[in-house]
Amino acid sequence: MAIATRTFRTRNLTKKAFALRCLLLIVIIAIFIFDTLSKLEIAAAVFYIVVILIGSRGFSRSGIVALSSICFALTVISFFATKTDDLQTGLANTLIALMALALTTYIVIWAKTAEQNAISAIERLNRVARIQSLGELIASIGHEINQPLAAATVSADACRNWLYRDRPDIERAKAALERVTRETSRAAAVIERIRSLSKNEAPNKELFDLNTIVAETLELSAQQIDAIGIHLEWDRADHPLIIEADHVQMMQVTSNLILNAIAAVKTQEPTNRFISVTTRRDGNHKVCLIITDTGCGIAENDLAHIFDAFWTKREGGTGLGLTLVRAIVEAHKGIIEARHNPHGGASFKVLLPEAHQKPTNADKEAKNE
Amino acid sequence: MNEQKLVYIIDDEAGIREALEDLLASVNLKTQTFGSVEEFLAADRNASTPSCLVLDVRMPGQSGMDFHDQMREFGIDIPVIFITGHGDIPMSVTAMKRGAVDFLPKPFRDQDLLEAINRGLTLSAKQIELKSSLIRLRKLYSLLNVGEKAVMGYVVRGFLNKQIAAELNVSEITVKVRRSNVMQKMKAKSLADLVKIAEVLDLGNAPTF
Numbered sequence: 316m317a318i319a320t321r322t323f324r325t326r327n328l329t330k331k332a333f334a335l336r337c338l339l340l341i342v343i344i345a346i347f348i349f350d351t352l353s354k355l356e357i358a359a360a361v362f363y364i365v366v367i368l369i370g371s372r373g374f375s376r377s378g379i380v381a382l383s384s385i386c387f388a389l390t391v392i393s394f395f396a397t398k399t400d401d402l403q404t405g406l407a408n409t410l411i412a413l414m415a416l417a418l419t420t421y422i423v424i425w426a427k428t429a430e431q432n433a434i435s436a437i438e439r440l441n442r443v444a445r446i447q448s449l450g451e452l453i454a455s456i457g458h459e460i461n462q463p464l465a466a467a468t469v470s471a472d473a474c475r476n477w478l479y480r481d482r483p484d485i486e487r488a489k490a491a492l493e494r495v496t497r498e499t500s501r502a503a504a505v506i507e508r509i510r511s512l513s514k515n516e517a518p519n520k521e522l523f524d525l526n527t528i529v530a531e532t533l534e535l536s537a538q539q540i541d542a543i544g545i546h547l548e549w550d551r552a553d554h555p556l557i558i559e560a561d562h563v564q565m566m567q568v569t570s571n572l573i574l575n576a577i578a579a580v581k582t583q584e585p586t587n588r589f590i591s592v593t594t595r596r597d598g599n600h601k602v603c604l605i606i607t608d609t610g611c612g613i614a615e616n617d618l619a620h621i622f623d624a625f626w627t628k629r630e631g632g633t634g635l636g637l638t639l640v641r642a643i644v645e646a647h648k649g650i651i652e653a654r655h656n657p658h659g660g661a662s663f664k665v666l667l668p669e670a671h672q673k674p675t676n677a678d679k680e681a682k683n684e
Numbered sequence: 685m686n687e688q689k690l691v692y693i694i695d696d697e698a699g700i701r702e703a704l705e706d707l708l709a710s711v712n713l714k715t716q717t718f719g720s721v722e723e724f725l726a727a728d729r730n731a732s733t734p735s736c737l738v739l740d741v742r743m744p745g746q747s748g749m750d751f752h753d754q755m756r757e758f759g760i761d762i763p764v765i766f767i768t769g770h771g772d773i774p775m776s777v778t779a780m781k782r783g784a785v786d787f788l789p790k791p792f793r794d795q796d797l798l799e800a801i802n803r804g805l806t807l808s809a810k811q812i813e814l815k816s817s818l819i820r821l822r823k824l825y826s827l828l829n830v831g832e833k834a835v836m837g838y839v840v841r842g843f844l845n846k847q848i849a850a851e852l853n854v855s856e857i858t859v860k861v862r863r864s865n866v867m868q869k870m871k872a873k874s875l876a877d878l879v880k881i882a883e884v885l886d887l888g889n890a891p892t893f
Contacts, residue, residue: 458742461769462697465790469703472794476710484710491706498699541744 350393360390360412383420467498525556532569556602559670579610609660695740736804741768763804840882
């Protein structure tokens, strides 16, 4: 997604930048003509400040310095080109104009630097947030890789033992070998899933069943859900809910929502840890995912803020998870709503447009599994 | 000999259970596998069979670590070998301090596991032996009469017959008779033997009378 947004922005910028440059050129020429033709004691050069201010919107720091230098040079040229009536006032006015120009340039560059720092901080935080929510998942995935790996190693050892006996037991060795194959392909499948999660590619929209995404997410967080003793219910649509979306990004949506729900119910008494997931078709060619938990819920005042960047009530939260979720959902022409349940806990509803084509073979396979 | 030993395995992962069962079978070890602590508790166990428990640390329901803590409460006294998917050092230290035989992070080498299991089984056999000899000696000790028990108490603490006679206010002959009865009834071959028996029975702290 990041790459796509960037290209999109760059293309827009070139158009915008061209318009900006034309505008600036016209303004500069106008000011120059006015400054040169007007009397020297009229400090028309002060208007170059406008050029710098306009330039600050689209130019980099070095661009602004260049712009400022041009204005400087033009002011000095105008000074010499203008007929002198009152040299003293004219000189003073030109100096004031140059001072104002220098000061404006300094302030604009200073503001620009601050802005750039803020932007890189946001980018860093975004990355951290993504890594963190991934990290939580990976901790539970690590266990999932280790299990089949351990089973495979043990089976391989057993196989060797059966073969190295005084009277080798080929049948049992074969059975052990079968297990090695089975377990290693299980580990490989888990790794394949992680790889698809950590890929940072441009959105790759494809048709798939929302149910399979939810199933994958729940499978990945199963360890955590079991460990905390959460009662999980999934009211799964009995028909495929086909959407056209980026698989990895959709995983981020579902996993963020599930991880949030897990974190929310974790604070509750063990007997009150419920998460219910619903997937269904929702009227006007929309598919719907609802995740409801019996956690601490959302206060009325907070409802308006939960999707804001950096807004968080969770200790150690980055306040970016839901921001990312909403950005992805909206990029897929969907909507996300949050509400507080009357009996406590929070509920998140994601609506996405339903795609009409038939599921791909991969989806069919996934469903048959 | 191996037929009389048993390895219990508790792991929630069927693949691991199956693999471990087969590995141990390949070295002629009998196993009994369970998917959870609850299943293990529900099963019948023969306390006189040397056995050890291969226990997964992380399981849904009750974790292996918690169960290890509670085993004594359940009256289960068998050596435990932990296996874990993501063990850290503090966890292994805690487990070893609480008396686990070993703590093996998955995946482990089969020699490590088999070696730990052998240690566990040897330990278990010793514990069972100790327990049965204690029961046997207690039975023998209960056959002594009050006078003999008193004499035995002094004898094992190094008192001479003359001193014992004075302490108990009986004749030296009586002490000698009771002493030889004690040696016979307790099946002790020597004084050193009797002292050892007294140690096992923990008579040192018993009140003398």
